[in-house]
Amino acid sequence: MKALKAYAPASIGNVSLGFDVLGAALAPVDGSKLGDEVEIQAADTFSLEVTGPFAHKLPGDLSSNIVTKCYHFFCEEMQKAGRAASPVALTLHKNLPIGSGLGSSASSIVAAFTALNAYFDNPFDKDTLLTMMGELEGQISGSVHYDNVAPCYLGGMTLMTGAPSPLTLSLPLNDDWYYAICYSGISVSTAAARDILPKQVDMATALTFGRQLGVFVHALHAKDFALAASVMNDVIAEPYRKSLLPGFDEARAFSEKVGALAFGISGSGPTVFAVCSSKAQAEEVSAYLSKHYVQNEDGFSHVCQIPKAGTQVAVQ
Ligand code: HSE
Numbered sequence: 001m002k003a004l005k006a007y008a009p010a011s012i013g014n015v016s017l018g019f020d021v022l023g024a025a026l027a028p029v030d031g032s033k034l035g036d037e038v039e040i041q042a043a044d045t046f047s048l049e050v051t052g053p054f055a056h057k058l059p060g061d062l063s064s065n066i067v068t069k070c071y072h073f074f075c076e077e078m079q080k081a082g083r084a085a086s087p088v089a090l091t092l093h094k095n096l097p098i099g100s101g102l103g104s105s106a107s108s109i110v111a112a113f114t115a116l117n118a119y120f121d122n123p124f125d126k127d128t129l130l131t132m133m134g135e136l137e138g139q140i141s142g143s144v145h146y147d148n149v150a151p152c153y154l155g156g157m158t159l160m161t162g163a164p165s166p167l168t169l170s171l172p173l174n175d176d177w178y179y180a181i182c183y184s185g186i187s188v189s190t191a192a193a194r195d196i197l198p199k200q201v202d203m204a205t206a207l208t209f210g211r212q213l214g215v216f217v218h219a220l221h222a223k224d225f226a227l228a229a230s231v232m233n234d235v236i237a238e239p240y241r242k243s244l245l246p247g248f249d250e251a252r253a254f255s256e257k258v259g260a261l262a263f264g265i266s267g268s269g270p271t272v273f274a275v276c277s278s279k280a281q282a283e284e285v286s287a288y289l290s291k292h293y294v295q296n297e298d299g300f301s302h303v304c305q306i307p308k309a310g311t312q313v314a315v316q
Helices: 066-080 104-119 126-141 149-154 190-195 203-221 225-230 238-244 248-257 279-292
Strands: 003-009 011-013 022-025 035-042 047-051 088-093 157-160 168-171 178-183 262-265 272-276 300-305 312-315
Touching: 003 104, 003 149, 011 149, 022 149, 035 104, 047 066, 066 088, 066 104, 066 126, 088 104, 104 126, 104 149, 104 312, 126 149, 126 190, 149 157, 149 168, 168 203, 178 279, 190 238, 203 225, 238 262, 248 262, 248 272, 248 279, 272 279, 279 300
Parallel strands: 047 088
Antiparallel strands: 003 035, 003 312, 011 022, 022 157, 035 088, 157 168, 178 272, 178 300, 262 272
16 A cells, blocks of 8 residues: 655745735745655554654644544545545654744645545545635634645645635745745744734725735736835734734844845744845844744744745655
């Protein structure tokens, strides 16, 4: 029987200007991995093993692990489609920190579904699988939003359509942009970071949000990257969420001082990102963040780009 391993990259949710509808996959430029992996092989009964640097931060009860939930959900959907699923042994390599704003739960979910779908000879198409991934992500964060699962699954920068199919659109990328990203080491729950947001936005904020997103999409297609960067401002969440992030204002000020194009919170934080016009500039911001934004031994920073590919499967 075959054995497979699926890798699913970290991602930036919101990308500042697209709350809940825009996301981007991440790949460190030094070639290191920044994403969870799920291995799958045949077994007599279902089992899950969890390893990796952040395995100890997950609940010990494996039946409540999101990967176990993915397996049961996948089997139910197989049954509805008139197909049989056999027991498998899964191993989750938990490489991403939990509550980091790097799409950690999305990475586990995407790796699990990708491994399952490949193992069972691709019974589900992309939109169906993505819908399943969004549903599981919603179970964890309290609301269904695809801004992490979509880029993690598909790669690139993705915009959600709000329609069942296509669920998502891929935006053009600028190969010259580098992203300095830094996880501070503290954990921020997405549910808590959503609770502190107002339930309604005023008219001026709504107009700015719509204008920025429209201009951004146009500017990427027109390859006017200076214009695109000029509208990467978060008018929805950052004003409220930054109070949860020690050192945020100083990090933003440093990033602006060295000429970074934009700065913001990755997903619901505490990870922050700076959009930089060169690798050297991203390295300078990354070094600052490593020294001043990181709060404990769990924190780290990387210079990344947005990969064109999302999740990947390898035969073991
Ligand atoms: N769009 C979500 C939020 C992303 O900002 O709450 C969470 O990773």
